[in-house]
Amino acid sequence: MTQDEMKKAAGWAALQYVERDSIVGVGTGSTVNHFIDALATIKADIEGAVSSSEASTAKLKALGIPVYDLNSVDKLSVYVDGADEINPHMDMIKGGGAALTREKIVAAVADKFICIVDNTKQVDILGNFPLPVEVIPMARSYVARELVKLGGDPVYREGVVTDNGNVILDVYNLKIMEPKVLEDKINAIVGVVTNGLFAKRGADVLLVGTPDGVKTFK
Ligand SMILES: O=C(CO)[C@H](O)[C@H](O)COP(=O)(O)O
Incomplete structure (x- = not known):
């Protein structure tokens, strides 16, 4: 199984956390791009998204998903995003795609942070990734x-x-x-x-794509 196939499996698995008629917080990166593809298949059942980058906004809009300004939204039930590293305490390093500030802002508003990664991102101690x-x-x-x-x-x-x-x-x-x-x-x-340290607001649910399927940690 390739790394991208593991990212795709994690991205699609996040769909189960999306609530009907909700506005979904959407992160940035190659794993999130798979999540956006998945989200597009249920776009009739959601109100739209708040995005953490111009890149994700463009992809969401291209797939027909309405994108809202965060200032017009007072509640996000979930925020779905990738990570560059994540430790067993659900602390993360993010920002490999330079979107860390908007990611941290959207994550702060959401009730739940759903982190989607392939198994190369799991580490015991953060810091190998700059x-x-x-x-x-x-x-x-x-x-x-x-x-x-x-x-x-x-x-x-x-x-x-x-x-x-x-x-x-x-x-x-x-x-x-x-x-x-x-x-x-x-x-x-x-x-x-x-x-790019997301420790004070870490992940609540971790979905890891592995060759043996998607593993869930809470
Ligand atoms: O923090 C990020 C972007 O700023 C990404 O979530 C992180 O870099 C992971 O990216 P990818 O899913 O492409 O491996």
Whole structure:
């Protein structure tokens, strides 16, 4: 079974958590793209979606799913998104696709975070995947120096501008033993918009595509 087939299986499995007549929170990435394909098959039964990126918005609209502005929505029962790494406590690293800030905002509104991954994303300790940090452009060098003080090796993601007009620093060589503590510390650096640790708001349900089928963790 290929990695993409495992992503697809996880994406389609998330459909069972979508409530009838609801507005669905939709994340970003190749696994979520499979979920959007699945969602399109029940579009007559849902009201629409709130999206975490311009890329997902374009795909949702192309498939005929109405996309709402988050400010016009006061309740999302579920948010479905992928992850770059997830540990047994359901803490995640996200932002490989540079959509971390909008993802964190939509996730904050949702009652339940449904994380969909293939089995390569499961880890014991977060940090092998470089931690993305979204930064206001003029603060880039200052924030990089502060991240070095926290023990990381930040690398500017050249050529990438986020949907919010900011830049990304990918922080290498962090062994993240206390994800909530580090999430707070990095967010407290002036010039940081947010970082890709989703620990204070982790996943509620994890669907993992494996060669033996989709495994569910709660
Ligand atoms: O956080 C993300 C985008 O910012 C994605 O959820 C994460 O990068 C996983 O992507 P994929 O499903 O393509 O492996």
